[in-house]
Amino acid sequence: MTKLDEIMTANNLVNHALVEAMPGHLNHKMVQKARLGKKPVPRHTQDLIVEALNIVLAPETKYRRENLF
Numbered sequence: 001m002t003k004l005d006e007i008m009t010a011n012n013l014v015n016h017a018l019v020e021a022m023p024g025h026l027n028h029k030m031v032q033k034a035r036l037g038k039k040p041v042p043r044h045t046q047d048l049i050v051e052a053l054n055i056v057l058a059p060e061t062k063y064r065r066e067n068l069f
Helices: 003-010 015-021 028-036 043-057
Strands: none
Touching: 003 028, 003 043, 015 028, 015 043, 028 043
C-alpha cells in the first residue's frame, strides 16, 4: 500500500474524485498507477496528482510530492 493509497482510503476518496478535480489533465489510469505503486510514475503525473489531492482535501492539509511518492 502506497502513501497516496493510505491517504485516499483514510479520506474515503475514489480515483474519480481526483480526476474530477483536474479535468482534461488527469485520468483514472494515471491515478490507479500511482495508487498501486508497482511502476514509477512520471514527475509531471506526480505533480498533477498532488495538485488534485490538495484541491479535493483543501483546506485541511497541503501535501507535497515528497510526502506521497
